Amino acid sequence: MDLDLRAPVGELTRCLVDVPSVSGDEAALADAVQAALGRIGGLRVERDGDAVVARTSLGLPSRIVLAGHLDTVPIADNLPSRVEGGRLYGCGTSDMKAGVAIALRLAATLPLTEPGALRHDITWICYDHEEVEAARNGLRRLAAQHRDWLDGDLAILMEPTSGEVEAGCQGTLRVIVRLGGRRAHSARSWLGDNAIHKAGALLQRLAAYEARSVTLDGCTYREGLSAVRVDGGVAGNVIPDACAVTVNFRFAPDRTPQAAVEHVREVLAGYECEVTDLSGGAPPGLAAAPAAAFVAATGRTPVAKYGWTDVARFAELGIPALNYGPGDPNLAHTREEYVELAAIDEGERLLRGYLTGALTA
Amino acid sequence: MDLDLRAPVGELTRCLVDVPSVSGDEAALADAVQAALGRIGGLRVERDGDAVVARTSLGLPSRIVLAGHLDTVPIADNLPSRVEGGRLYGCGTSDMKAGVAIALRLAATLPLTEPGALRHDITWICYDHEEVEAARNGLRRLAAQHRDWLDGDLAILMEPTSGEVEAGCQGTLRVIVRLGGRRAHSARSWLGDNAIHKAGALLQRLAAYEARSVTLDGCTYREGLSAVRVDGGVAGNVIPDACAVTVNFRFAPDRTPQAAVEHVREVLAGYECEVTDLSGGAPPGLAAAPAAAFVAATGRTPVAKYGWTDVARFAELGIPALNYGPGDPNLAHTREEYVELAAIDEGERLLRGYLTGALTA
Numbered sequence: 001m002d003l004d005l006r007a008p009v010g011e012l013t014r015c016l017v018d019v020p021s022v023s024g025d026e027a028a029l030a031d032a033v034q035a036a037l038g039r040i041g042g043l044r045v046e047r048d049g050d051a052v053v054a055r056t057s058l059g060l061p062s063r064i065v066l067a068g069h070l071d072t073v074p075i076a077d078n079l080p081s082r083v084e085g086g087r088l089y090g091c092g093t094s095d096m097k098a099g100v101a102i103a104l105r106l107a108a109t110l111p112l113t114e115p116g117a118l119r120h121d122i123t124w125i126c127y128d129h130e131e132v133e134a135a136r137n138g139l140r141r142l143a144a145q146h147r148d149w150l151d152g153d154l155a156i157l158m159e160p161t162s163g164e165v166e167a168g169c170q171g172t173l174r175v176i177v178r179l180g181g182r183r184a185h186s187a188r189s190w191l192g193d194n195a196i197h198k199a200g201a202l203l204q205r206l207a208a209y210e211a212r213s214v215t216l217d218g219c220t221y222r223e224g225l226s227a228v229r230v231d232g233g234v235a236g237n238v239i240p241d242a243c244a245v246t247v248n249f250r251f252a253p254d255r256t257p258q259a260a261v262e263h264v265r266e267v268l269a270g271y272e273c274e275v276t277d278l279s280g281g282a283p284p285g286l287a288a289a290p291a292a293a294f295v296a297a298t299g300r301t302p303v304a305k306y307g308w309t310d311v312a313r314f315a316e317l318g319i320p321a322l323n324y325g326p327g328d329p330n331l332a333h334t335r336e337e338y339v340e341l342a343a344i345d346e347g348e349r350l351l352r353g354y355l356t357g358a359l360t361a
Numbered sequence: 362m363d364l365d366l367r368a369p370v371g372e373l374t375r376c377l378v379d380v381p382s383v384s385g386d387e388a389a390l391a392d393a394v395q396a397a398l399g400r401i402g403g404l405r406v407e408r409d410g411d412a413v414v415a416r417t418s419l420g421l422p423s424r425i426v427l428a429g430h431l432d433t434v435p436i437a438d439n440l441p442s443r444v445e446g447g448r449l450y451g452c453g454t455s456d457m458k459a460g461v462a463i464a465l466r467l468a469a470t471l472p473l474t475e476p477g478a479l480r481h482d483i484t485w486i487c488y489d490h491e492e493v494e495a496a497r498n499g500l501r502r503l504a505a506q507h508r509d510w511l512d513g514d515l516a517i518l519m520e521p522t523s524g525e526v527e528a529g530c531q532g533t534l535r536v537i538v539r540l541g542g543r544r545a546h547s548a549r550s551w552l553g554d555n556a557i558h559k560a561g562a563l564l565q566r567l568a569a570y571e572a573r574s575v576t577l578d579g580c581t582y583r584e585g586l587s588a589v590r591v592d593g594g595v596a597g598n599v600i601p602d603a604c605a606v607t608v609n610f611r612f613a614p615d616r617t618p619q620a621a622v623e624h625v626r627e628v629l630a631g632y633e634c635e636v637t638d639l640s641g642g643a644p645p646g647l648a649a650a651p652a653a654a655f656v657a658a659t660g661r662t663p664v665a666k667y668g669w670t671d672v673a674r675f676a677e678l679g680i681p682a683l684n685y686g687p688g689d690p691n692l693a694h695t696r697e698e699y700v701e702l703a704a705i706d707e708g709e710r711l712l713r714g715y716l717t718g719a720l721t722a
């Protein structure tokens with residue numbers, strides 16, 4: 001399949017969306033992206049698994065990374081895409097092929113080989129397996145195996161933000177609290193020890209928890225501690241000897257992962273907590289010059305990112321990173337997912353201006 | 362598979378236990394029981410689903426029903442059975458294959474065709490689906506479709522009673538309390554309304570409930586109100602909009618089923634309760650002559666039955682019924698379930714004496 005990266009960005013988005021690429025099934029799209037980038041002069045194109053990385057080598061004093069994942073959540077009867085009322089509907093439109101289309105069109109239309117035309121060297125990263133468990137994440141794999149491909153002074157992750165600059169991200173921690181007891185026939189309940197009843201006090205504690213907010217670089221990060229699963233019971237006539245509550249803590253990036261674990265253990269004192277999932281947050285990192293310049297170019301007031309994103313992986317490598325994309329994050333993973341075509345145009349215009357220096361504060 | 366019903370009763374129990382028969386999976390055991398009973402002269406054997414009924418037709422003035430269920434609760438790493446220190450361990454040993462083994466061995470060893478050898482005609486009922494919701498209960502099905510198969514002047518249900526005569530039974534009521542809420546991404550938990558958190562106050566109320574005791578015909582019935590299942594959660598990153606708690610109320614037979622429902626609605630005021638399962642209890646019913654004669658033959662003082670049992674179905678049909686079996690009811694549904702081999706022998710001896718008239722008060 002041939003991708004025309006010079007097509008209008010809305011059309012290009014539609015082409016990308018109509019190549020299904022549910023996590024684990026990104027090969028066809030990655031092949032097409034690799035082939036299309038390979039036809040552009042001035043780019044060094046690399047491939048690892050179903051991740052494609054392309055870089056200029058102009059020797060400019062700074063490098064901007066434009067990153068986006070190629071995969072989508074499972075299709076929900078919402079492919080092929082359709083255009084209606086200025087919107088492109090379909091799986092992956094908002095999250096995040098519109099952002100990927102902007103980045104790819106810039107690769108094909110910026111004057112990459114014209115001396116003085118660009119303010120920064122540029123790296124394009126299109127990766128796989130973002131919508132599944134962290135262990136399979138393509139950006140994580142690139143960081144581990146090709147650290148140098150990710151180098152840069154600012155990474156712009158084109159996740160849906162409705163055109164806002166969403167800085168840094170929260171961390172996320174999941175623990176399972178397992179409550180024990182003693183089985184008995186429910187007709188002789190006094191002989192047992194009901195594990196489900198013990199969850200009452202735990203859930204009351206979670207319900208009463210007052211989550212903290214913290215402001216960093218002008219961005220307010222609001223935390224949350226929530227039960228996301230509860231499961232207990234043996235049979236309808238048995239006093240249960242086990243009940244498990246899964247708790248998700250979304251924490252502000254001023255806490256280290258370890259501090260987040262300690263906080264949850266403190267809140268849930270008296271209960272055994274098994275950590276099942278832990279990813280640190282990313283500080284806003286807006287002080288760094290390239291980030292400040294990007295924010296100025298957008299003319300927007302940056303806000304905190306609610307939700308863990310791969311900006312945390314860049315932050316961990318010491319690369320300032322922010323989220324910026326045309327999609328509406330609230331539509332991500334819904335059947336009704338869409339992206340405003342005008343928002344994609346606007347995103348392309350803004351990024352082009354920033355990269356060429358035509359747009360400054 | 363061939364069952365030797367003439368084997369010593371402990372061995373026969375072990376054979377029955379080692380044929381797994383979790384509710385819904387009784388066919389293999391029912392087939393074996395049907396085939397074995399079919400080889401005995403003087404018995405008319407019937408089959409309905411996985412229930413097997415066998416009857417003598419000696420024209421005697423009274424008929425005793427020996428009834429037991431073939432199914433067990435889910436296996437808890439406790440099969441195959443093992444013998445240790447005079448005990449047979451394993452799923453279904455106490456509840457209630459030991460009782461079934463006594464009844465079946467009597468079928469094979471009593472002189473069913475010898476004139477004058479028996480005091481009563483006898484009916485054997487081995488049925489399915491006792492350990493699950495009432496709608497699937499095999500005895501209920503038989504009562505609805507083959508009422509005449511159940512006829513008798515006294516039904517002895519061989520549920521575990523440690524060799525005691527356990528009179529009547531508690532009623533049982535199950536309700537589901539469904540808690541609602543509003544979904545949101547767990548990174549923006551304040552936009553949602555956590556249904557699992559709401560279960561906290563409900564479970565606390567159940568944990569604090571003080572159960573009543575009541576004495577009828579000298580038998581004390583103790584009640585209990587217990588959560589037996591809790592289930593909530595959408596995904597690890599979603600504030601859940603639904604959580605369901607199943608509550609089981611075991612009530613004394615002085616409450617009607619309707620009064621039991623009203624009591625639970627009162628205790629759980631403020632929550633919507635959906636009744637999923639309701640079975641009335643059975644009064645002790647020790648006044649009827651065949652019951653009094655059986656009690657006298659055992660030489661024991663009858664006590665209240667803790668647990669709803671199918672004696673209530675016989676009581677509903679106007680057939681006096683009591684529980685009598687060799688297993689310890691406190692071990693029913695536990696991982697450590699066992700039965701004393703000596704208690705099975707004693708149960709067989711006592712019933713044989715009662716049925717042949719060798720044992721009287």
